[in-house]
Amino acid sequence: MFTSHTTSDIDLSKLADFEHQIAGHGGIQHTEDQSVLIKPLDPRENAFYKGIANNPSFKPFAPAYFGTICLDKSQLGHPATHLCIENLTKDFVAPCIADIKIGTRYYDLDATPEKKARAIKMASERTSSVFGYCFCGLGLPGKPFADHDWITKLDKESVVTDALVPLFQVAEDSVDKEYRQTTIQKLIERISEYRDVIQKSETRMFGNSLLIIYESDPDRVKAGIGRLVDAGIGRLVDVRTIDFAHSHWLPGEGPDEQYLFGLDNLIQALTDICN
Template identity: 25%
Template sequence: MAKKPFDASTLQAFGNAAAGHDGVLSDSSGAVVVKPCTPAEIAFYESITTSHKELAPHLPTYMGQLSLSSGSIPEDESAESGTIQTATGVERLHGRKLATELHIVLENITHGFKKPNVLDLKLGAQLWDDAAKPEKRARLDEVSNATTSGSLGFRIAGMRTWKGVDAPEVEGELKEFAEKNGEGGFWVYNKMYGRKFSAEDVNEGFEAYVYPQGKEQAQLERAREVLAFFLGEVKDIQSVFERKESRMYSASILLVYEGDLDEYANTKKTLASYRPSVEDEDEDEDLPKLAAVKMIDFAHATWQPGNGPDENAIRGMRSTAKILKDLLDQTEKQLGSD
């Protein structure tokens, strides 16, 4: 994906995030996301292109940085901190005030999907870096100890699934954790959803993600393909980070797949018949996608030569791979019995 300049007036609020900070924007094409960041995150991405190129396939494509300064904000009564003039008007950035002018420009992982189902898995039992104040360490340790962050090395940080426009309203205990979005077909699960699980039942969260519309034949077949892909990608990410000496606190693995069953089937046919053109190297950027797995969120990531692999994050990758493998085995067993 080629780097190109961005005009703040073409940006709009980004709606496909499953978790993370507010204030994330996207360009009019939807191909990129622009999010507030720290200098450390930019340094980490830039180090990938210079010293750790084998990691590049497992991260969103980095396209540079952007400063959304006060010049991007209208000079009128509505132009308070936390607003920006975008293509659709003055955006409040989901109600959160801008904490920084510095933004990172990245590939939008959900671009190319019609109805992207998104699962954000926050890695690590330790969620704070060395710069964190004691009160922050204590607060995050409390979260870790009470959730699967402590027991498995990861937790579900957010989830977004397509159930269809005719899906019923959120009911029962899920009302506390999920809501239907404006389109009516997506269920969006908040960060407290993942905190309710223990090591013994967290697979239920994965099942809700992989089987949002039930376990009919078509859903099972899609789940088998998606789970096999996810498992291979997570193992690849684990393998490459086992050979690196890094520390990543509160980084995530993002899983995405096509939530519309008809579109999933159509995309399979499109990809099966696709023949790349030598003349147009960027042609594949416009292809639809079936599934994607990327590592994201490196605000607290550093390279630490001599300190060995990041077992804090890698433990969460191993736990994720095990759950995906168990679900894949269950799915194949059920398909075999039908």
């Protein structure tokens, strides 16, 4: 991790494109040691990350935040100010990754009528309207992360058969069925813990995702068994909430019910697969 450093330690001449991005708008880079991601700044996302520091129960479920950095726009061709956050894939050898958007609502509090209409239409065409979650990206070892148009067309049946099942089939194929079951069980536990935090939080997170990562390298799994969700080296499974460009801390507003609906259905889907 990067917690013992500051953004002044980043060598801008040695940034590289982030190879494990499976959703979003692109433009994300990482530092030479791959510990930190550098992504274009969104002021609202930056504000939300700052708020996480004041919410100790929420903090373990988000990437570590290291502030902002100004890049040389003329050299890199990107907006000058960027966020610096933890690279969650750094300690994985052969990561299986899923980006799952949570909630039934995509539009922000200040969305124009046009944006609201587009967002409602988009949600209605995906499993978000039925389950409160949808796959935005799926990255499996040996398969390219690009060309994911198919994933936006998943319906309430194919989201299980074509996304959730293949995601965990890798664990069984690369290690064994017991590892598959243990991985899913640990994910259920972790997401359930996160759900309890959300139930007590007064947030609104639109367009936010859960990033699920687990290790599929058999040698790494053998060496790391027993530390399935520990932080740092040895971690085999991780779940974090990401993408806060449309997220808010709203004291006094109570929990986000449309978001909880999505988490509950995702937990149920994982439980069904595990069983």
